[in-house]
Amino acid sequence: AQSVAQPEDQVNVAEGNPLTVKCTYSVSGNPYLFWYVQYPNRGLQFLLKYITGDNLVKGSYGFEAEFNKSQTSFHLKKPSALVSDSALYFCAVREQYSSASKIIFGSGTRLSIRP
Amino acid sequence: NAGVTQTPKFQVLKTGQSMTLQCAQDMNHEYMSWYRQDPGMGLRLIHYSVGAGITDQGEVPNGYNVSRSTTEDFPLRLLSAAPSQTSVYFCASSYSGSSAGANVLTFGAGSRLTVL
Numbered sequence: 001a002q003s004v005a006q007p008e009d010q011v012n013v014a015e016g017n018p019l020t021v022k023c024t025y026s027v028s029g030n031p032y033l034f035w036y037v038q039y040p041n042r043g044l045q046f047l048l049k050y051i052t053g054d055n056l057v058k059g060s061y062g063f064e065a066e067f068n069k070s071q072t073s074f075h076l077k078k079p080s081a082l083v084s085d086s087a088l089y090f091c092a093v094r095e096q097y098s099s100a101s102k103i104i105f106g107s108g109t110r111l112s113i114r115p
Numbered sequence: 116n117a118g119v120t121q122t123p124k125f126q127v128l129k130t131g132q133s134m135t136l137q138c139a140q141d142m143n144h145e146y147m148s149w150y151r152q153d154p155g156m157g158l159r160l161i162h163y164s165v166g167a168g169i170t171d172q173g174e175v176p177n178g179y180n181v182s183r184s185t186t187e188d189f190p191l192r193l194l195s196a197a198p199s200q201t202s203v204y205f206c207a208s209s210y211s212g213s214s215a216g217a218n219v220l221t222f223g224a225g226s227r228l229t230v231l
Contacts, residue, residue, distance in 0.1 A: 101163035
C-alpha cells in the first residue's frame with residue numbers, strides 16, 4: 001500500500017531565505033506525487049504534481065519540487081520565502097495503477113515565515 | 116461552475132445519532148473521495164469512488180458508509196456517531212487523463228462535525 005511521510009511538523013524560515021519542506025513516499029511501481037497547501041480558514045489548493053518527465057516540477061506561487069526516485073523523495077522548495085507562504089503543506093501520493101481516487105496524504109508540515 | 120459543494124458546513128451531533136454529509140460536484144468528474152482532517156494526522160482517506168455505482172474503502176472506513184448513485188453526488192453517512200468522529204471532513208473530485216488538470220483533486224470547503 002502506498003504511504004507518504006512528512007518528517008517535520010513545522011518548518012520556520014526567515015523571509016527572503018530559501019525554504020524546503022520534506023516528503024518521502026512508498027509505493028509499488030511508479031508514483032504520482034502532489035503538493036497541496038491549506039491557508040488558514042481556507043480550503044485545500046493544488047500546488048504542483050509529478051506524473052512523469054522532468055524530475056524538477058514547477059508549480060504555483062513560485063514553488064517547485066524535485067522528484068528523486070533513488071531516495072523516494074519529493075521535497076518542496078522555493079528560492080525566496082514570503083510571509084504569505086505561511087500555511088499548512090501536504091504531500092500526497094498515488095500508485096500509478098491504483099484508482100485515481102485513491103490518493104494518500106501525509107500528516108502535513110506547518111510552514112512559518114517570519115518577517 | 117460551483118465546483119465541489121459540501122453541506123452542511125457545521126454540525127453538532129450527540130453520540131449515537133446518525134447523519135449524512137452531502138457532496139455534489141458539477142464538473143462531470145468520474146472520481147470522488149472523502150477525507151477527514153485531524154490535527155497532527157493530516158488528511159486520511161475514508162472512502163472513494165471511481166464512478167457511479169462503484170465505491171471502495173480507504174484508510175479509515177469504519178463507522179462510515181457511502182454510495183454513488185449518480186456521477187454528481189457522493190454522500191457520506193455516519194450511522195452511529197462517536198466522539199472519535201469529531202473532525203473536519205473534505206470531499207474531493209478529479210478526472211483522469213493527460214491534461215494539466217488531470218489527476219488533481221478539487222476540494223470542497225469542508226464540513227466541521229462535532230460529536231458530543
